[in-house]
Amino acid sequence: MDIGKRLGLEYGPPTRNAFGEALLELGRENHDIVVVDGDVGNSTRTQSFGDAFPERFFNVGIAESNLVGTASGLAASGKLALAASFACFLFCNAYDQIRMSVAFPRLNVKLVGSHSGISVGEDGPSQMAIEDIALSTSLPNFTVLVPADAPSTRAATRAMFAHEGPVYLRTGRPKVPIIYPDGVDFQIGKANQLRDGRDVTLIACGLMVAAALEAAHDLSQEGIEARVLDMHTVKPLDEEAIELAARETGCIVTAEEHLVQQGLGGAVAQAVVARYPVPMRFVGVPDVYAESGKPQQLLEKYGLMPADITKAARDALARKEAQHAGSLS
Amino acid sequence: MMAENGNRPRRSLDELRQTSWRLSRQIMKMTTDAGSGHPSSSLSAIDTLTALYFGGIMRYHPERPQWPDRDRFILSKGHGVPALYAVMAEAGYFDPQRLMTLRELNSPLEGHPNMRALPGLEASTGSLGQGLSIGLGHALAARLDGRDYRVYVMLGDGEADEGQVWEATMAASKFDVDNLTAILDYNQYQQTGPVAEVMPSLPPFADKWRVFGWHVLEIDGHDLQAILEAFEEVRQVRDRPQMIVAHTLKGKGLSPFEDNDVNRMHGETLDEEQLEVALSELDARYGYVAGVK
Ligand SMILES: Cc1ncc(C[n+]2csc(CCOP(=O)(O)OP(=O)(O)O)c2C)c(N)n1
Numbered sequence: 001m002d003i004g005k006r007l008g009l010e011y012g013p014p015t016r017n018a019f020g021e022a023l024l025e026l027g028r029e030n031h032d033i034v035v036v037d038g039d040v041g042n043s044t045r046t047q048s049f050g051d052a053f054p055e056r057f058f059n060v061g062i063a064e065s066n067l068v069g070t071a072s073g074l075a076a077s078g079k080l081a082l083a084a085s086f087a088c089f090l091f092c093n094a095y096d097q098i099r100m101s102v103a104f105p106r107l108n109v110k111l112v113g114s115h116s117g118i119s120v121g122e123d124g125p126s127q128m129a130i131e132d133i134a135l136s137t138s139l140p141n142f143t144v145l146v147p148a149d150a151p152s153t154r155a156a157t158r159a160m161f162a163h164e165g166p167v168y169l170r171t172g173r174p175k176v177p178i179i180y181p182d183g184v185d186f187q188i189g190k191a192n193q194l195r196d197g198r199d200v201t202l203i204a205c206g207l208m209v210a211a212a213l214e215a216a217h218d219l220s221q222e223g224i225e226a227r228v229l230d231m232h233t234v235k236p237l238d239e240e241a242i243e244l245a246a247r248e249t250g251c252i253v254t255a256e257e258h259l260v261q262q263g264l265g266g267a268v269a270q271a272v273v274a275r276y277p278v279p280m281r282f283v284g285v286p287d288v289y290a291e292s293g294k295p296q297q298l299l300e301k302y303g304l305m306p307a308d309i310t311k312a313a314r315d316a317l318a319r320k321e322a323q324h325a326g327s328l329s
Numbered sequence: 330m331m332a333e334n335g336n337r338p339r340r341s342l343d344e345l346r347q348t349s350w351r352l353s354r355q356i357m358k359m360t361t362d363a364g365s366g367h368p369s370s371s372l373s374a375i376d377t378l379t380a381l382y383f384g385g386i387m388r389y390h391p392e393r394p395q396w397p398d399r400d401r402f403i404l405s406k407g408h409g410v411p412a413l414y415a416v417m418a419e420a421g422y423f424d425p426q427r428l429m430t431l432r433e434l435n436s437p438l439e440g441h442p443n444m445r446a447l448p449g450l451e452a453s454t455g456s457l458g459q460g461l462s463i464g465l466g467h468a469l470a471a472r473l474d475g476r477d478y479r480v481y482v483m484l485g486d487g488e489a490d491e492g493q494v495w496e497a498t499m500a501a502s503k504f505d506v507d508n509l510t511a512i513l514d515y516n517q518y519q520q521t522g523p524v525a526e527v528m529p530s531l532p533p534f535a536d537k538w539r540v541f542g543w544h545v546l547e548i549d550g551h552d553l554q555a556i557l558e559a560f561e562e563v564r565q566v567r568d569r570p571q572m573i574v575a576h577t578l579k580g581k582g583l584s585p586f587e588d589n590d591v592n593r594m595h596g597e598t599l600d601e602e603q604l605e606v607a608l609s610e611l612d613a614r615y616g617y618v619a620g621v622k
């Protein structure tokens with residue numbers, strides 16, 4: 001992958017690794033934390049917690065429904081329960097359990113799904129979660145976190161445990177560019193403005209934050225100044241930041257490593273239309289399942305590169321200018 | 330010439346041994362070349378697949394993959410698909426040259442089976458637990474359509490952790506589908522450890538399927554003669570589904586895999602050095618020399 005490299009961003013550990021490290025640290029501090037995993041601890045990176053605290057680690061085998069149900073019971077009896085698997089198996093295999101045993105009773109269960117998006121690469125579509133943001137944000141009472149890099153994932157893991165109620169934390173498989181300094185703060189529900197601009201706003205989450213930063217850099221070479229928001233909390237959305245972006249920049253592009261029609265973009269659009277309608281464009285996985293390939297090749301083929309964001313930004317900007325011209329004439 | 334009834338020439342035991350040797354080599358080479366994949370999970374399955382496709386057990390037309398009367402094979406443990414690709418290339422579903430495009434962009438040989446990408450694949454799998462239910466559906470459709478095709482489903486032993494496997498087990502028994510045969514690739518390991526440690530009450534398997542009303546056999550899953558006999562036996566069974574518990578070695582006993590006590594290199598490919606070792610061990614065991622036969 002080369003996203004962010006032209007900006008000089010360095011690649012750090014995968015977000016799943018950062019989560020695993022933070023989990024281990026938190027496990028030392030808080031003995032109420034218990035982890036349930038489904039025979040994939042070496043993939044989700046809960047394994048180091050399991051090795052350090054075997055009595056607080058439950059590998060229930062390849063059985064995602066039971067995984068979520070068990071976490072629910074642990075939480076109902078006062079434990080800080082975390083359930084982890086590949087994001088696709090967690091959400092697609094155990095959705096009813098997530099709905100009935102976690103969301104509806106509003107239990108303090110933390111779900112962590114790894115292998116999100118198409119940057120999973122060679123393993124192919126069966127292992128790629130591209131529906132999980134839609135599924136998780138659809139559930140009442142849920143908080144949904146999609147951090148962009150290793151430092152913010154460590155902070156998000158902490159924030160997740162500090163938060164009372166169901167949370168979904170989405171992590172990824174490959175190494176990703178580092179955007180934040182170590183020790184960065186993570187405030188649930190509060191977008192981070194990484195760059196200011198008045199022509200267009202780029203709102204992104206996860207790996208697409210680095211892509212948006214690169215796109216903003218390229219746009220500024222053309223004289224277009226883009227604001228960049230890291231919308232790491234997809235639910236609840238920071239509607240204030242979205243409204244301000246709409247008012248101050250007049251058009252918005254969203255970018256996410258998820259199906260384009262039901263994730264971050266759809267949620268932002270709803271807020272924009274309700275609060276301050278402006279032209280929008282959407283970058284995300286089109287309405288198809290991807291395929292096997294190298295992460296970089298897939299991001300290119302399915303339109304998730306910085307160049308796709310710059311193109312969307314130019315489109316949105318042209319639309320905004322056409323509307324202004326129309327209203328003047 | 331192809332028989333219109335889809336019966337395939339039955340290779341001799343010697344030929345089957347040689348086929349299995351050749352395909353085992355291909356599995357290791359193509360996964361090492363791809364740099365990712367599940368060679369050990371594929372190697373434990375290759376003898377069963379070789380017997381099914383080349384031992385005169387399954388009937389199929391590679392040039393007519395949708396032929397309605399074909400027998401169906403469903404690889405429920407989809408990550409073992411390099412074994413199936415090797416077998417399908419050998420059977421003539423596609424040019425064996427394509428094996429080296431495994432997991433590449435635009436190749437139909439995806440990391441896990443995609444039935445819409447490669448004709449001859451009967452199901453899109455890779456999320457464990459689903460294949461037996463799909464097989465049951467095919468078996469019921471045969472009955473409705475008055476067709477006499479058979480359905481074979483291969484499951485992983487760790488995969489049997491999934492509740493859906495047991496849901497399908499009960500339903501298949503209820504509907505008395507005698508055209509459904511499951512093979513359990515009992516290679517003793519799953520992703521994070523031995524099956525007996527990850528889920529201690531799961532093995533032994535045979536009695537569990539027996540109490541659900543299945544006809545159950547246990548065999549050495551690397552003994553081609555035993556595999557062929559098992560497939561002959563299940564064909565004679567009436568009014569109940571059949572389970573063949575195939576005792577196998579994850580990595581076929583080759584030392585680079587055997588050296589790993591955690592999971593027999595689950596989901597890891599051999600590096601060039603390990604590949605050399607594994608290939609020469611395999612050649613020595615079979616007594617064949619690559620390139621000669
Ligand atoms: C529903 C689901 N959960 C988790 C996984 C991840 N996974 C892939 S292979 C595997 C282990 C499978 O073990 P087993 O069935 O014994 O197959 P083997 O590789 O030993 O043949 C796991 C947990 C998956 N593919 N699907």
Ligand SMILES: [Mg+2]
Pocket residue numbers: 485486487514515516517518519579
């Ligand atoms: Mg196994």
